[in-house]
Amino acid sequence: MSDLLRDLRYALRSLLKSPGFALITVVTLALGIGANTAIFSVVNAVLLRPLPFREPERLILVRETYSGGLVGSVSGPNFLDWQSRGRSFEGMAASRGTALAMVGEGEPEEVRGALVSADFFRVLGVELLLGRGFAAGEDRGEPSVAVIGERIWRDRYGAAPDVVGRTIRLSGRAYAIVGVTPDGMNYPGRRDVWLPFGFGTGQDTARGSHSYDVLGRLKPGVDIEEARNDLATVARALATEYPETNTGRGIVTIPLGEDTTGPARPALLVLSGAVALVLLIACANVANLFLARAVGRQREIAVRAALGAGRWRLARQVMAEAAALTTAGCMVGIVLAGWAVDLLVALAPAGIPRVEAVGIDGTVLAYAIVISTIVGMAFGVIPALYVAGQDPADSFRGESRTASGSKRRSRLRTVLVVAQISLALVLLVGATLLIVTVRRLGAVDPGFRPEGVTSFQLGLTSAKRADATTQRAFLARVIERLEAIPGVWHAGAVFFLPLGSGQVNGDFSVEGQPPAAPGQEQFADYRLVAGDYPRTVGVSLVGGRFLEQSDGAGAAPVVLVNQALVRKYFGGENPLGRRITFGSPDSTSVWREVVGVVGDVRHLGLTADPVPEIYTPIRQLAPDDWANFAEIPISFAVRSETPFARLAPEIRRAVREVDPEQPISRLREATELLSDALARQRFSRLLLVLFGGLALTLAAIGVYGVMAHAVSQRTRELGIRLALGAHRGSVRALVLRQGLGIALLGIGLGLAGALALGRLLTSLLYQVSPADPLVLAAAALTLSGVSALACLVPAIRATRVDPMDALRSE
C-alpha cells in the first residue's frame, strides 16, 4: 500500500514538472468525461430512472386501433367494458387532459388538469404526499373533490400540512382537496390538478366518442402479450355486440415506460453514442501523449529496470500517473458536466419527458467514476504495456540500435491516430447529416404563414360557462374583441394549432357515395374553427371560398376540405358543391356543403405527410357534438401588423374584458410553432456539431503530434535529403504525404464506420440518407483539410532542418 502511495506521490511530482502535458491531458479527459457525464445525466433521468410508481413495469397503456391501423383514444363505454371484462388487469383507469382556471391574486392562472377515473391513483401506484386518491363512486355525477400537485400545494398553500379538506376553486367551481401528489408524478403528462370524471354527465356514454387515455396495471405474473390477447378478445366481442361503432376496432398495448420515454429515446441514444466516440478519441489522444512522454522517459525507465524494477512495477508507475490524471480529469469533468447539464436542460426541446429531473446525483457521480476508471485503464494500459515491454538494454545503447523500438512506438501511435480520425469522421458524418436535415426541414412549407400571427390558448368550460350556448357565446365575444384591437387584420380559433399540438379526427361520408362498410370508414382530421381562422393563419385557398361571417348557426352548413382529402376521397375531382356528413349517414345526419378547398397544412409535424382535413365552423356544430370538445383548451390566432410585444398586452386586456377570471396560456408568436417543430433536430444538431468539432480538434491534435514526432525522428534523413540538394518544397510534400496517408487510412475506415452506424440516425433524419454521398464526401473533405493543416506545421518545420545540424546530431 505504501508503495502504491509512493508511486502516486512520485507520479504527482513528475506531472507537476510537466504542467503542459498534465494540463492538456486533464483538459482532454475532462472534456470527454464531462460530455459523457452530462449526456448520461439526461439518459439516466429520462430513460433509465424507473417511473415514480409502484412496480412501473406492470403499467401499460391501452389504445384503440381503427381503420387502416390508425391508433387513437378510447371511448368511455369501451373502457368500462374492458375494465369489467378484462382478466389480465389488477385495475384499469382512464384519464383525459383539461385546462382549468385558478383565480387568486394577480393574473388568473391556467392550470393543467386531468379528469380521471376513481381508481386512477391506485392503478398508477403513486404514493400521495398527503391525503388520499379518489374513492369509488366519486367519478359519478358532478365532481366535488380534487387532488392537487406538490407545486400548487407549495406555491398556493405554502405547503400547509392541513391542506386536505380545504376548498380549491377551479374554473368557478369549488372542489374539496382530498390529496397531494409528489412532484415528478407526470401522468398523464405534467399536471397540477386531478379531478374525478363526471361519468354519466356528458358524452362519455357515446361509444363512438373516443377521448380517453387508458392505463392498466397487469396482474402479477401476467405479461403484456397475454393482456393484449385478453383485451383483443373483449374487443372482438364488443365488435359483435356493437357493430356500428366497434367493427374494425382493435387494441394496442404499450408499456407506460416506453410511451413516456419513447420519443426522446433515439436522440438520446445517438447522443450517448456520440459522446462515447468523443471519449474514445480523447483516450486515444491521451494514450498518444503518454507514448510520446514515454520516449522522453526511456532512460529513466531503463534505469528503473536496471535497479531491479519488474515489468509490473514499471507499468504501475505509468498507471499511477494515468490514475492521477484521470482523477483530476474526472473531477474537472464532473464540474463541466454540472454546467453542461444546466445548459442542456435550458436548451432541451419541449417534450423531453422528466427533463426537470435531470441533474448530477449519486448514480451520475458513480457513472462518472466508473467511466473514468475505464478511461484510465484504457489510455494508461497502452503506454504501460509499452513501457513494460521495453528492453532496457535498448535504452542504454546508442540511438541507431533503438530503431525497432521506435518503429514499434511510431506504429502504435499511428494506429491510435488512425482510430481517432475514423471515429471523428463517424461523428462528423452524423453532425453533417443533422445539419442537412435541419436545413431541409427549414425549407419545408408548413402550409400556413406564421409570420405576423400571435397565438394563445383558453379553456372554455367553467361554472359560468357550463353549456354549449354560453361557451360558444364566450368564444364569439373573444374573437369579436380581438378583431377590434387596432392593427389586427384577422382573428380566429381552432382546436389544436398546426405542427403537432394534437388532433381531433373521425369518420365521414360523402353524399352520393355508397355508405362505407363498418371498419372501412373514411377518416379525416376535423378542424373545428371559429372566426376567420383559415385566413388568420394564412392557409391558402385553392378553390371556392373561405368560411365567412354569414356561415352561422342558422345558415346552410358548410365545410372546407384540404387537398389531401380531395386526392384521397374524391379521386382528384372537384368537390365543391358536394356534401358530406360526420359519421355514417342516417336520417338525423347534417349534410354540409363543401364550399372551399384549402392547401395542405402539416398539422402533425414537419416530417409527417399532410392528412385529409375538414374545416368546420364551430357555430354550425350541434350542441351534442360540441360537448365532445368543450373540455379541450381552444387555440386562438391573431394576425396583426402590431409587433408581438405591443400586441400581447392588448390581447390580455381583450380577454379580461370578456371574462376577468379567464387565464391565458401559451401566448406567443406563431413562428415559435415552427421553431418548436424543428427543436428536436436543432438540439441534436447542436450537440452533434459540438461533439463533432471536439472530435475534429482532438483528431487534429493527434495528427499533429504524430507528424511532429515523425519529423523529429526523420531529422537526419531530411538533413541528408536537403544536403543532397532536395528542394524544400519536396521535403514539405514528403511530410504532408505521410500525414495525409495516415489521415486517408483513418477516413477510409471512418467511412465504413459511418455507413455501418448511420442507420442508427435514421429516425432523426429528414430527406437525407445516412449514406448520402455528398454528406460523406463533405465530412471526409473537412477531415482531410483539417488533417492537412495539422501536418502543415511539422511539414514547414521539416523544411527548416539545417542539414549540417541534422547530420552532426548523429
Place this chain on the structure above:
Amino acid sequence: MIRLANLERYFEAGPTRTYVLRRINLEIREGEFLTIMGPSGAGKSTLLSILGMLDNSWTGEYWFLDQAVHQLSTKKRIELNKKYIGFVFQKYHLIDDLTVYENLEIPLSYRDVKPKERAAIVAETLDRFQIVGKKDLYPSQLSGGQQQLVGVARAVIASPKLLLADEPTGNLHSAQGEEIMELFTRLNRQGTTIVQVTHSERNASYGHRTIHIHDGWVVEPAGARAV
C-alpha cells in the same frame, strides 16, 4: 561467479545478421575486479547489459552463481538482477524527479524491503557515503561527482554481490574520477565483485584483470594481477 560459454549477440536486419558479440568465453570469480576495455562499438556495454540481465536476446551459455541463466525465464532473470546485481552508469542516470533520499530508496522498494528497514538502510548509506546533507536535494542540484557518488551509493545500497559499472568516471574530472575508483576499490575489498567498462588505462589499473573486446571478440584474454 560468472561463466560465459560461446555467448553471442547479434541483430537481424532482413537477411543480414550483424554480430555485436562473438563466441564470448569468460569466467569471473567472486571478489574479482574485472575491467573490460575496447574501442567504441566493440560490444563492451552490450556485454555488461547481458551480465546485468538487462539484455535477454543472446545465445550461448551464461552461468551465474551456478544457475544456468540461459535456461531461466525473463522473470527469473529479473529476480537474479534484483537480488545480486547493482549498476553504475556513465551518465549517473539518477531519476530527476526524485530526491537523493528517494533515489537511494528506489532499489530497496523494488526488492520489497519493508519501509522501516528501508529507512534504516538509506540512513546508513547516506552516512557511509557522507551525503546526509544532500538527501533532500534533487540531482540537478548536485555536481557531477556528487551525482555519481549517489549513483554508486544507489548501486550498492541493496548489497549486491556484483557491481557493474559502465564508464563510471566518463563524465567526471580526474579528481572526482579517482574518488569514485577509490570507492570501488574499497567496495571490492569488502567483497563486492566489480566489472567495469572503461576507456581509461588508469581506471583499469584499479582492477585485477582486464579483457579487451574488439568487433565483438575477446581479443586479449585474462592477463592480470592476483585477486
